[in-house]
Amino acid sequence: MSSQRLFGLLLVTPALALVTALFLVPLGYSVLSAFTHADGSIGLANFAKAFELYSGDIAYTIFIVVTSTALTGLVAIAIAGYLTMGETSWLVTGLAWLYRWPLFIPFIVAAQCMRTFLAKNGLANNTLVASGLIDAADTVSLLDWRGVIITFVWKQAPFVALLLAGAMASIDRATIEAARNLGARRLRCLIEIVLPQVAPTLMVALILSFVTTLSVLSVPLMVAGSQPTMLTVDMAFRINAYGDYPVANALGVVSYLMTAVVAWFYLRTALRERET
Amino acid sequence: MTRVLPGTVLRALLLAALAFAIVGPLANLVLWSFAERWYFPFKLPVTWGLRYWEVVFRPTGVAMASLATSISIALLTVAVALAVSVPAGYALARLRLPFRAVIMIVFLLPQAFPGVAIYINVARIFYGLGLAGTIAGVVIVHAAHALVYSVWITSAAFAAVDRDLELAARNIGASPARTFFTVTLPLAAPGIIASAIFVFLESLDEFTGTFFVGVPNVSTLPLLLYSASMGGNYQIASITALILLLPSILFMLFVERFLKADVLSKIGR
Numbered sequence: 001m002s003s004q005r006l007f008g009l010l011l012v013t014p015a016l017a018l019v020t021a022l023f024l025v026p027l028g029y030s031v032l033s034a035f036t037h038a039d040g041s042i043g044l045a046n047f048a049k050a051f052e053l054y055s056g057d058i059a060y061t062i063f064i065v066v067t068s069t070a071l072t073g074l075v076a077i078a079i080a081g082y083l084t085m086g087e088t089s090w091l092v093t094g095l096a097w098l099y100r101w102p103l104f105i106p107f108i109v110a111a112q113c114m115r116t117f118l119a120k121n122g123l124a125n126n127t128l129v130a131s132g133l134i135d136a137a138d139t140v141s142l143l144d145w146r147g148v149i150i151t152f153v154w155k156q157a158p159f160v161a162l163l164l165a166g167a168m169a170s171i172d173r174a175t176i177e178a179a180r181n182l183g184a185r186r187l188r189c190l191i192e193i194v195l196p197q198v199a200p201t202l203m204v205a206l207i208l209s210f211v212t213t214l215s216v217l218s219v220p221l222m223v224a225g226s227q228p229t230m231l232t233v234d235m236a237f238r239i240n241a242y243g244d245y246p247v248a249n250a251l252g253v254v255s256y257l258m259t260a261v262v263a264w265f266y267l268r269t270a271l272r273e274r275e276t
Numbered sequence: 277m278t279r280v281l282p283g284t285v286l287r288a289l290l291l292a293a294l295a296f297a298i299v300g301p302l303a304n305l306v307l308w309s310f311a312e313r314w315y316f317p318f319k320l321p322v323t324w325g326l327r328y329w330e331v332v333f334r335p336t337g338v339a340m341a342s343l344a345t346s347i348s349i350a351l352l353t354v355a356v357a358l359a360v361s362v363p364a365g366y367a368l369a370r371l372r373l374p375f376r377a378v379i380m381i382v383f384l385l386p387q388a389f390p391g392v393a394i395y396i397n398v399a400r401i402f403y404g405l406g407l408a409g410t411i412a413g414v415v416i417v418h419a420a421h422a423l424v425y426s427v428w429i430t431s432a433a434f435a436a437v438d439r440d441l442e443l444a445a446r447n448i449g450a451s452p453a454r455t456f457f458t459v460t461l462p463l464a465a466p467g468i469i470a471s472a473i474f475v476f477l478e479s480l481d482e483f484t485g486t487f488f489v490g491v492p493n494v495s496t497l498p499l500l501l502y503s504a505s506m507g508g509n510y511q512i513a514s515i516t517a518l519i520l521l522l523p524s525i526l527f528m529l530f531v532e533r534f535l536k537a538d539v540l541s542k543i544g545r
Contacts, residue, residue: 008371011363012379015427018360022420023386026397033397094291101298104524106481108498109517112505113301116308116514123304126319127296154301215390217484218498222505232392236487239396252393259389 031256034249050250058254060228061214064145065258068152069210073202075153076160081190083161084168085176103158111222114151118142118223147223148230152213160205167201168194203269207262214258231255302521308514328511332519339500339516346480346496349414353479354472356419357426362468365430366456380544383427386420395488402489409493417489418479425474429535432542433467434460470534477527481520 037045051058079099086092102110117123118141125139142150171194179189195202220230231251238248308314309328311321332339367373368380386394398417399408407413437460445455461468483498490499497516505513 002372004371005374008367008373011367011371012373015360015364015423016379016382018356018416018420019382019386019423022398022417023389023394024382026394026401027389029397029401030393088287091287091291095294098291098295098298100528101302101525104477104528106483106498106520106524108481108483108501109305109520109524110301112501112513112517113305115505116510117301117304121316121319123300123307127300130319154297211388211390215392215484217392217487218502222502232390232484235392235396239399239488245396245400248396249393252390252396255390255393263388 030249030252033245034253036246038246046246046250047253050247050254053247054231054234054251057228057231057234058251060145061230061255062258064148064152064220064230065210065213068149068156068213069206071149071153072156072160072209073206075157076164076205077190077195077202079157079161080164080168081194083165084194085186085190087186099158099161101158102155103162105155107155107216108218108222110151110155111219114147114154114219114223115143118147118150144224145228148220151219151223152216156209156213160202160209163201163205164198167198171197200269200273204266207266210262211259214255305514305517305521308510309518311511328515332512332515338495339497339512342495342497342500342516343519345411345494346498349411349418349494349496350476350479352411352415353418353422354475356415357422357475358430358468358472360419361423361426361430361471362461364427366434366460368427368431369434380428380431383424387424391421391484392488395485398485399488408489409491411494414486414490414494414496417485418482419475421482421485422475422478425478426471428543429471429474429539430464430468432539432544433464433471435542436467436536436538437463466534466536467539470531470539473527473531473534477523480523 034046035042035044037043079095083092083096086095105113119125120139120141122141124142125134128134129136129139175193175197176189179193180186184192215232217232217236220233221236226233231254235248235251238244238251307321310324310326312323312325312327314321314323331337334340368376373379395417402408402413407416441463442455442459445459446452450458481498482496483502486494486496486499487502490496497520501513501516501520504510504516
């Protein structure tokens, strides 16, 4: 090995050591603990117990994360699409200025916002009542699965829209103009011409968003009640109430598997892109 | 005119609805922070006032202690992250490294895995080492999580420095170390500052890691927000949230000043 390579590795070592000690080692530890029984033997009993207690929450977590990601994608496409193809300049300017606000807001702050905003007596219901859209007697608290999904979409759609608008801005305008000249409506143009060209960016942005929402603890804790709840809350409960590491880690491995499924999609897209 | 007008009204209504969806939750936060008393069925606070702001900003109060803890942790996290990332970023940008792509991905992994499952085990390991519930423990947890920003952005910043300037310094007799400290490092400084800001905010806003590793001794602003909110004290929770919000929004407005396009285009490469 050349001295330059050795020097390079030396410079990278402290950073790698930090990630190894605080991520790779605990990761290995969690997988090991998930498969180890109380008597030291190896097997799937912890998973059996985890499924017995939390299969409902596993399904709920998948439902929340998949629905949030799908809605995030739709909202982001609408925003980015209008930013790229909108013809009313004041609306484009207004939208461009507005949509980014939630981008850097921490999840815990977003959770506190929604905890008050979506409550029965929150600003959302009160404004709808004041504007005559719903009757005061019909207001309901949205602080359940709906609130969690709304919070995730509110927080993640700007992020996906930002990446998507960037990708849309860099595609060849001539194809859009040609389709428009042939009489295609803007929506059709967006779906058939623009979206296929930015599909890889959309895919990556949605995968990042999927993994992020799967990892957040504060939003399901603060926005919704305790039953049913997301796996992050179950893991925290298992540890804080029972000190039950094996079952908590089994749930952790289940969440890794969910990440692995989307990572597989990502790798497939990345490989296909490399081939073309 | 009769055809244009409804369209314009519809567009304006649409923009207003979107503005309400985005700003509404934040407005509710501001309302709560000035509400001394607010209960059902009143649509707006019953008594307005600055009482809770005074409680939060009282120098001896819990909130100011949490703010001081949060800022100390964030500054230490920046120091730790930069100390390991500047050498790593330079090596990744300038030197021929074996397994370079793999090394880059390793720094991304802590962000790509569900954090709770990792943190519960970090906390368990820390109990054995006496790091649980200490500032030092929280700092290294935050630093490891934020490394992807500091390593990737510093690496991009070094990659964006013009090699000819370094070669010119070497030609007129400067040593490699002197070239690094007088040419490369100053030119990469804006990008490194940007990465430091990312790390600072990441640490300031971090909740999950601190929740597991910091208990019971370390209380940061996000933990105070959480306990105030769960305890029903929405005023304290809202004011804490607003304090956390301020740096994030300032950063959003000024990020482009530090992160120029030449650096941005090299991130993650």
